[in-house]
Amino acid sequence: MNYEINKRLKKFCSWLLILSVINLFIISLTPWISVENDSKEEVYYNFLTMQDSENIQINNLANYLFYIIILLWIIIIISSIFYISFSVYYISEGYSKFTRIMINTGYVTITINILITSLIINLIRKITEMDGISLASIYLNINFVYIPLIIGFLSLIISIAYTYYIVFNVLKQKELLKNGKKQTYEALSINNSKKIVKKELFPENIISDFNADIKHLKSSDWLKSEQVQKIGLELKSEPDISENKNFIKEEKSLENGQDEDIRFKKSEEKIILDPFLSEKIKEKTKKSGDVQISQQFEQALSSAIEKNQGKMRSQIPSETMFENQHEKIKKITPQTEIQNEAQENLSNNEKKELKKKLHIRCPQCKFIFQFEQSENFTNIKCPKCGKEGVIKYPNEIIKYPPQF
Amino acid sequence: MAPNTEKINENDFLNKKIEKMKEEVLEESYNEVEKSKKREKPLFIKKKDVAKFFPIFGIIFIIIAVLAIFTINYLPWMYIKYNDSNLAEVDCYFYRDFKTKIEHKEILDIMGSKCDNCSSNSQNYIGLSPEDFVYSPQYIYYGFLVLILLAIISTIFIIINKYYTVSIRSNILFYSISGVVEIIIGVVILLLCAKFLGANLLLIYNKPLIENFGLNNVGMLTFAPTILMIFSLIIIKGAMIKVDMYLKKLEKKDKSNKTSGLFTTYRYGSNL
Numbered sequence: 001m002n003y004e005i006n007k008r009l010k011k012f013c014s015w016l017l018i019l020s021v022i023n024l025f026i027i028s029l030t031p032w033i034s035v036e037n038d039s040k041e042e043v044y045y046n047f048l049t050m051q052d053s054e055n056i057q058i059n060n061l062a063n064y065l066f067y068i069i070i071l072l073w074i075i076i077i078i079s080s081i082f083y084i085s086f087s088v089y090y091i092s093e094g095y096s097k098f099t100r101i102m103i104n105t106g107y108v109t110i111t112i113n114i115l116i117t118s119l120i121i122n123l124i125r126k127i128t129e130m131d132g133i134s135l136a137s138i139y140l141n142i143n144f145v146y147i148p149l150i151i152g153f154l155s156l157i158i159s160i161a162y163t164y165y166i167v168f169n170v171l172k173q174k175e176l177l178k179n180g181k182k183q184t185y186e187a188l189s190i191n192n193s194k195k196i197v198k199k200e201l202f203p204e205n206i207i208s209d210f211n212a213d214i215k216h217l218k219s220s221d222w223l224k225s226e227q228v229q230k231i232g233l234e235l236k237s238e239p240d241i242s243e244n245k246n247f248i249k250e251e252k253s254l255e256n257g258q259d260e261d262i263r264f265k266k267s268e269e270k271i272i273l274d275p276f277l278s279e280k281i282k283e284k285t286k287k288s289g290d291v292q293i294s295q296q297f298e299q300a301l302s303s304a305i306e307k308n309q310g311k312m313r314s315q316i317p318s319e320t321m322f323e324n325q326h327e328k329i330k331k332i333t334p335q336t337e338i339q340n341e342a343q344e345n346l347s348n349n350e351k352k353e354l355k356k357k358l359h360i361r362c363p364q365c366k367f368i369f370q371f372e373q374s375e376n377f378t379n380i381k382c383p384k385c386g387k388e389g390v391i392k393y394p395n396e397i398i399k400y401p402p403q404f
Numbered sequence: 405m406a407p408n409t410e411k412i413n414e415n416d417f418l419n420k421k422i423e424k425m426k427e428e429v430l431e432e433s434y435n436e437v438e439k440s441k442k443r444e445k446p447l448f449i450k451k452k453d454v455a456k457f458f459p460i461f462g463i464i465f466i467i468i469a470v471l472a473i474f475t476i477n478y479l480p481w482m483y484i485k486y487n488d489s490n491l492a493e494v495d496c497y498f499y500r501d502f503k504t505k506i507e508h509k510e511i512l513d514i515m516g517s518k519c520d521n522c523s524s525n526s527q528n529y530i531g532l533s534p535e536d537f538v539y540s541p542q543y544i545y546y547g548f549l550v551l552i553l554l555a556i557i558s559t560i561f562i563i564i565n566k567y568y569t570v571s572i573r574s575n576i577l578f579y580s581i582s583g584v585v586e587i588i589i590g591v592v593i594l595l596l597c598a599k600f601l602g603a604n605l606l607l608i609y610n611k612p613l614i615e616n617f618g619l620n621n622v623g624m625l626t627f628a629p630t631i632l633m634i635f636s637l638i639i640i641k642g643a644m645i646k647v648d649m650y651l652k653k654l655e656k657k658d659k660s661n662k663t664s665g666l667f668t669t670y671r672y673g674s675n676l
Binding site: 010014017021024025028029030031037041043044046047048049052053076077080081083084085136 | 530533591602610644
């Protein structure tokens with residue numbers, strides 16, 4: 001739930017609170033009925049005088065008002081609690097529970113408001129049916145009773161709007177999550193960041209060819225090897241993603257069968273159809289900011305390795321290579337060294353990648369154009385429609401709680 | 405066949421070893437990334453902002469409550485004007501001596517006084533009984549005392565904040581709960597005062613009947629309740645602002661994070 005939704009819901013809540021307070025105020029303030037006296041003079045009664053009256057009929061009418069007051073107090077308590085809970089929401093962790101409670105309370109407020117309006121309507125009907133008792137009216141024959149009735153209707157509308165807004169947003173976000181689950185939400189969520197980190201440091205292709213390149217297991221040698229250098233060169237130029245896609249597609253279909261291929265196709269279509277993700281998914285991507293780079297980096301790596309794959313496969317490991325294996329493993333440089341060097345290499349590649357030409361789609365006219373970029377935030381203009389904007393890199397990490 | 409199988413086994417063994425090592429390296433890097441994420445705490449409100457803002461509310465609430473208690477005790481709750489033997493008289497009544505100082509029985513009669521000697525109790529014409537003048541000010545008084553307590557606790561909480569590290573989470577929880585209590589107290593005071601204002605309205609409507617009791621040209625002003633109503637409205641509004649404040653701060657932080665401003669954002673990294 002973002003701030004705009006929260007703000008609107010809070011407005012609804014505050015209006016519910018204010019209207020119910022006004023309603024209570026008017027109920028205790030205004031005269032409700034006028035009764036003809038023995039001397040045919042009209043005596044006006046408000047809620048308190050109705051309660052004190054010795055007439056049983058008038059007392060019954062006061063009971064109606066008493067029930068209305070209790071219901072209004074329930075609304076006041078609910079809305080005031082929810083008024084504060086919107087700020088508490090940002091610090092709480094049970095988002096899903098919070099939304100459920102919000103929806104349920106929305107239904108409760110609707111039912112209470114329906115009860116209040118129906119009770120007021122019943123009260124008006126009963127008063128009009130009684131002999132000698134009439135509705136107290138202000139000037140121009142406007143009855144006092146209609147003021148709380150109108151306020152009751154207003155609060156009913158607001159409570160309906162409140163629940164509709166919550167339910168609508170929840171359903172919308174569920175759909176968004178369903179649509180973007182496979183390609184964005186799951187891949188870019190924090191829970192899966194472990195996998196992403198793994199891919200960044202050791203892409204699958206490198207891992208598969210690791211045995212073939214076992215002689216260069218020393219980190220310094222391995223990082224200076226042909227593979228890595230080729231990758232670096234490849235990143236300097238614009239990565240040919242179309243080729244990579246085909247390659248990945250083929251590889252996936254060969255490895256995991258047809259299902260994987262279909263799944264990949266679907267995800268690919270989604271990416272092309274909607275590269276500008278919805279707000280919810282955008283926030284998720286911002287959280288794991290450098291994921292986008294890692295994907296491209298991976299693709300670039302895979303393309304570079306694919307070109308040299310023939311050569312790599314031809315290099316059959318010799319028998320001597322596996323001699324004294326335990327000793328060789330011990331000789332491998334410390335883990336931190338590998339890690340640092342790999343990270344350095346990655347960061348250098350990222351920097352190189354940022355300087356390259358980018359394909360950008362205009363959010364207004366959907367026109368795709370190239371753009372050269374070196375800094376993180378620069379204003380750009382669409383050559384077709386002239387829409388101004390800011391290019392946003394995934395390095396930017398924005399921290400606030402995830403949406404429901 | 406034997407050497408080949410040995411080779412394969414050796415190869416597998418080596419692969420497993422390498423995989424294990426890679427896993428360890430990756431685990432470490434993953435942990436580092438996680439740690440860095442944890443270090444970057446969410447951009448909630450700074451403690452300085454909290455300390456700057458909240459004592460104002462505490463002081464305002466204390467001042468209002470003290471003024472309200474002063475009005476309950478030292479300002480007249482009711483001015484009543486009537487013509488007695490063609491002479492206009494104005495009586496003012498404080499809540500403590502309401503029953504004892506009433507000289508005219510007619511005034512008690514219009515309030516539905518219950519006397520044991522009378523054949524029938526008089527009807528309540530203005531919706532106020534003499535008991536209301538005694539008990540409602542007491543309830544209002546207790547309400548304002550609770551408000552003073554809350555304000556004092558909140559100021560103490562801020563002082564604690566300055567010397568000890570209290571989390572923002574507990575800060576927000578405390579101020580929102582106290583805000584709700586203040587709102588509810590404000591509403592209760594407002595409704596307790598509303599019946600005094602309602603009595604004014606009913607007196608205007610039932611004026612012809614009341615004149616039959618011998619109180620000619622009667623007029624009433626409930627002075628203290630109207631002032632207390634204004635105070636209660638200020639308290640409700642203040643409590644709402646207090647609760648809103650944190651959200652507004654969060655919004656500001658959020659807006660500053662978003663670079664868009666007037667521009668639209670172009671997203672980098674789409675697979676085109």
